[in-house]
Amino acid sequence: MTLLTxxxxxxxxxPALNNPSVKxxxxxxxNDTVVTNILVVALVVMMLVFSSQSSAFFTLSNFEVIVTNYxxxxxxxxxxxxxxxxxxxxxxxGSNIGLSGMVTxxxxxxxxxxxxxxxxxxxxxxAGIGVINxxxxxxxxxxxxxxxxxxxxxxxxxxxxxxxxxxxxxGETFFWIGNGDLLGIPVLLWAVVLAFGAVALVTSTTIWxxxxxxxxxxxxxxxxxxxxxxxxxxxxHIATGAAAGLAGILLAGRLDGASPGSLGLQLExxxxxxxxxxxxxxxxxxxxxxxxxxxxxxxxxxxxxLTLLNVPPxxxxxxxxxALVFAASLDAFGNLLRSRxxxxxxxxxxxxxxxxxx
Amino acid sequence: xxxxVPLSMREALAEEKIIAISFPNSSTIGAVTTSLNQxxxxxxxxxxxxxxxxxxxxxxxxxxxxxxWIQQKVPVIVCVTxxxxxxxxxxxxxxxxxxKWITYGETLKNQDATVGYAQYDDGRRLGEYAGxxxxxxxxxxxxxxxxxxxxxxxxxxxxxxxxxxxxAKVPDVEIVAEQDAINPSDGLNVTRAILQANPDVNVILxxxxxxxxxxxxxWVASGKDKADxxxxxxxxxxxxxALTLLKDGGTVYRASMAIPLKGVGDAIVTTxxxxxxxxxxxDTIVPLELVTExxxxxxxxxxxxxxx
Numbered sequence: 001m002t003l004l005t006x007x008x009x010x011x012x013x014x015p016a017l018n019n020p021s022v023k024x025x026x027x028x029x030x031n032d033t034v035v036t037n038i039l040v041v042a043l044v045v046m047m048l049v050f051s052s053q054s055s056a057f058f059t060l061s062n063f064e065v066i067v068t069n070y071x072x073x074x075x076x077x078x079x080x081x082x083x084x085x086x087x088x089x090x091x092x093x094g095s096n097i098g099l100s101g102m103v104t105x106x107x108x109x110x111x112x113x114x115x116x117x118x119x120x121x122x123x124x125x126x127a128g129i130g131v132i133n134x135x136x137x138x139x140x141x142x143x144x145x146x147x148x149x150x151x152x153x154x155x156x157x158x159x160x161x162x163x164x165x166x167x168x169x170x171g172e173t174f175f176w177i178g179n180g181d182l183l184g185i186p187v188l189l190w191a192v193v194l195a196f197g198a199v200a201l202v203t204s205t206t207i208w209x210x211x212x213x214x215x216x217x218x219x220x221x222x223x224x225x226x227x228x229x230x231x232x233x234x235x236x237h238i239a240t241g242a243a244a245g246l247a248g249i250l251l252a253g254r255l256d257g258a259s260p261g262s263l264g265l266q267l268e269x270x271x272x273x274x275x276x277x278x279x280x281x282x283x284x285x286x287x288x289x290x291x292x293x294x295x296x297x298x299x300x301x302x303x304x305x306l307t308l309l310n311v312p313p314x315x316x317x318x319x320x321x322x323a324l325v326f327a328a329s330l331d332a333f334g335n336l337l338r339s340r341x342x343x344x345x346x347x348x349x350x351x352x353x354x355x356x357x358x
Numbered sequence: 359x360x361x362x363v364p365l366s367m368r369e370a371l372a373e374e375k376i377i378a379i380s381f382p383n384s385s386t387i388g389a390v391t392t393s394l395n396q397x398x399x400x401x402x403x404x405x406x407x408x409x410x411x412x413x414x415x416x417x418x419x420x421x422x423x424x425x426x427w428i429q430q431k432v433p434v435i436v437c438v439t440x441x442x443x444x445x446x447x448x449x450x451x452x453x454x455x456x457x458k459w460i461t462y463g464e465t466l467k468n469q470d471a472t473v474g475y476a477q478y479d480d481g482r483r484l485g486e487y488a489g490x491x492x493x494x495x496x497x498x499x500x501x502x503x504x505x506x507x508x509x510x511x512x513x514x515x516x517x518x519x520x521x522x523x524x525x526a527k528v529p530d531v532e533i534v535a536e537q538d539a540i541n542p543s544d545g546l547n548v549t550r551a552i553l554q555a556n557p558d559v560n561v562i563l564x565x566x567x568x569x570x571x572x573x574x575x576x577w578v579a580s581g582k583d584k585a586d587x588x589x590x591x592x593x594x595x596x597x598x599x600a601l602t603l604l605k606d607g608g609t610v611y612r613a614s615m616a617i618p619l620k621g622v623g624d625a626i627v628t629t630x631x632x633x634x635x636x637x638x639x640x641d642t643i644v645p646l647e648l649v650t651e652x653x654x655x656x657x658x659x660x661x662x663x664x665x666x
Binding site: 061062065156165178254259261303312314 | 385508538578
């Protein structure tokens with residue numbers, strides 16, 4: 001495990017992978033907490049501003065609007081969190097959503113499948129795309145950015161070749177998925193809560209969660225430590241693909257149909273923004289689900305609040321851009337904190353060692 | 359790469375009778391796809407190969423493709439110009455290379471013809487119809503949300519037309535929200551937020567039917583009566599879902615400015631053909647047609663799109 005916790009690597013792994021010394025662990029948690037808390041503070045401040053400007057903002061029904069508007073994005077962001085922590089990325093999710101949603105819609109309208117079978121077909125399509133990405137990037141080691149960017153264009157083209165016009169009229173079950181509730185809670189919210197819950201469970205309680213961080217910190221070292229690197233990356237790509245498939249179903253349910261050109265369009269950028277804003281390092285090896293959930297809420301609230309206040313679209317573009325810059329500075333700030341504390345700890349240890357020798 | 363293509367090959371390409379159409383976001387709007395498919399069919403009938411490029415919202419990518427076509431010396435370029443001024447210089451380059459330039463839905467200084475719609479006028483007609491409806495049904499008072507698209511000049515023109523037409527008929531209406539939405543997802547998300555801030559919004563007008571289709575879903579999802587006699591949703595383009603709602607009637611979706619899709623598709627090819635034959639075609643403006651709730655025209659347009 002020394003390979004994973006070496007002091008030369010300033011990226012903070014979860015507590016279980018950190019330097020076993022209590023002091024070291026305290027430093028790491030403290031830094032991550034600081035970074036996450038900056039976002040929480042920003043979220044709270046933003047909510048206070050919107051609340052003071054619009055009486056419609058701080059209501060239960062508006063909270064429902066925020067989470068349901070952003071549910072599909074949240075489901076993909078949850079799965080993408082694990083993939084980015086492992087040092088990979090999937091930029092094809094937007095087009096994956098489009099193709100999976102279209103397959104789901106056509107399964108109902110053209111192929112006459114039951115709603116359950118259509119849902120299965122949509123998720124299987126997404127997962128199938130994940131298999132291709134996983135084999136190319138995780139097993140064969142191709143560059144994930146290039147491969148998945150290629151898949152982004154390829155899948156959108158395939159969707160349009162498959163069916164170039166809108167498909168609509170998916171029936172009651174899909175209306176329930178997109179607009180209904182289960183035990184008084186919107187189905188879309190269930191989906192996103194389960195997605196984030198599953199990811200939190202994997203990262204915090206399973207050995208696979210530790211492997212993901214390990215691969216993200218140093219893939220070569222993880223391989224030499226006999227960790228199942230290839231199968232892990234393949235699984236993560238499949239999970240991300242399946243999540244995109246599920247998101248396609250959720251969006252098709254909300255819209256009662258699928259539009260081949262626009263369903264899921266540019267959603268990959270929203271997902272990536274959420275993951276990075278949430279403190280997950282693009283290079284891998286660092287990140288927490290709580291941070292990603294906070295970022296998901298942050299962007300949802302920002303989008304909702306600006307619309308509630310009827311802020312002109314151009315100003316909204318500026319605000320979204322600033323959020324990205326904020327994400328980048330947060331990441332840089334986190335790295336700065338980590339390198340400083342790591343350096344101080346090293347100096348202290350050297351002094352202690354020198355004193356012991358004397 | 360094209361520079362490396364031998365001159366004889368380039369000449370062969372020019373002789374291939376290609377009509378090259380640059381149409382941003384064409385693949386995301388079903389009605390446009392239908393129109394361009396008609397162009398392909400009409401082109402094949404008249405011995406032309408119709409090539410369509412969809413650069414999405416990336417204007418740089420669009421210009422790169424246009425430059426490639428100029429290098430390739432295609433005989434005709436038909437171009438949707440999100441920001442017309444930006445395209446003046448490339449249109450000039452194309453014409454200097456002997457290529458006929460047709461601007462779709464806009465007018466440039468450097469062009470041979472315009473084909474398309476009168477964006478402002480068509481928007482204004484929708485606004486006026488909505489205003490007339492508000493005057494008759496609601497006594498001239500309503501809370502209105504407008505779903506526009508400020509990022510492109512055609513969107514600005516349509517949006518301004520809607521607003522001007524509306525206010526010309528009912529100056530006392532309150533426009534409570536003006537937001538961008540061009541596809542169903544955006545229309546749904548934006549309208550849900552608008553209805554949170556203004557639950558009593560009863561008129562939603564959009565420059566694109568896909569966006570107002572999303573607005574209709576938001577209307578229903580927010581618990582409003584889908585057949586509210588005081589509600590009005592209207593859009594533009596005449597997409598299949600919008601026309602189906604209008605044909606069936608009994609909902610708040612009450613109007614769409616439908617594009618005579620096949621007419622526009624044909625006009626692109628026939629105008630190109632006439633220009634290549636040396637004729638001075640002038641502009642070919644195909645007016646959009648107002649289709650209202652329960653109108654038999656809805657079924658006609660659905661048939662045109664192969665949906666009936």
